[in-house]
Amino acid sequence: GAVVSQHPSRVICKSGTSVKIECRSLDFQATTMFWYRQFPKQSLMLMATSNEGSKATYEQGVEKDKFLINHASLTLSTLTVTSAHPEDSSFYICSVKRGGRNMNTEAFFGQGTRLTVV
Amino acid sequence: EDQVTQSPEALRLQEGESSSLNCSYTVSGLRGLFWYRQDPGKGPEFLFTLYSAGEEKEKERLKATLTKKESFLHITAPKPEDSATYLCAVQERWGEQFYFGTGTSLTVIP
Numbered sequence: 558g559a560v561v562s563q564h565p566s567r568v569i570c571k572s573g574t575s576v577k578i579e580c581r582s583l584d585f586q587a588t589t590m591f592w593y594r595q596f597p598k599q600s601l602m603l604m605a606t607s608n609e610g611s612k613a614t615y616e617q618g619v620e621k622d623k624f625l626i627n628h629a630s631l632t633l634s635t636l637t638v639t640s641a642h643p644e645d646s647s648f649y650i651c652s653v654k655r656g657g658r659n660m661n662t663e664a665f666f667g668q669g670t671r672l673t674v675v
Numbered sequence: 676e677d678q679v680t681q682s683p684e685a686l687r688l689q690e691g692e693s694s695s696l697n698c699s700y701t702v703s704g705l706r707g708l709f710w711y712r713q714d715p716g717k718g719p720e721f722l723f724t725l726y727s728a729g730e731e732k733e734k735e736r737l738k739a740t741l742t743k744k745e746s747f748l749h750i751t752a753p754k755p756e757d758s759a760t761y762l763c764a765v766q767e768r769w770g771e772q773f774y775f776g777t778g779t780s781l782t783v784i785p
Binding site: 603 | 709711720724775
């Protein structure tokens with residue numbers, strides 16, 4: 558069964574509005590979750606690392622104020638795309654890592670969210 | 676800088692025609708190398724984790740191997756349902772981030 562649940566799978570919004578994407582870890586508590594963005598026929602690009610109870614760590618070039626991340630519990634992280642524009646249209650994927658920092662780890666991915674901004 | 680390169684970019688096989696996908700990597704220290712399958716419009720599905728050179732893992736028609744510089748995903752007698760994009764990712768020893776390749780798009784023709 559699914560280890561990670563991501564919702565919604567598809568969303569269409571008007572330019573200027575905000576969209577929230579949820580990522581839930583179903584099988585275990587996750588102190589760290591990752592948010593990726595994927596353009597057609599390209600690899601996953603890490604946007605930010607979401608840490609439970611603290612501020613997210615953003616990759617270079619990712620606007621913190623535009624992509625708001627909240628990791629309020631050990632099983633839920635949310636990504637909010639604020640004031641969305643057509644160029645934000647993309648496939649967003651969350652990932653949950655099993656295992657502690659010094660343990661062998663595996664990453665499990667959500668189903669992804671296709672965001673279309675019109 | 677850490678880097679993951681996958682080849683070929685795309686591969687078309689006849690059903691039953693075995694082949695291999697390559698993932699070359701450069702990291703300062705490897706914690707693990709991961710293979711994922713991704714179907715269109717879906718998130719990546721975990722296949723294998725390899726931790727040390729010489730390690731091999733198998734699952735149905737897939738077999739993953741690892742050396743100090745690269746990993747191979749061998750597909751034996753593929754079926755049309757094996758058609759997907761196969762992603763390789765590495766995790767460095769001292770970090771948490773996964774570095775992904777751009778994937779190999781596999782099409783198996785009946």
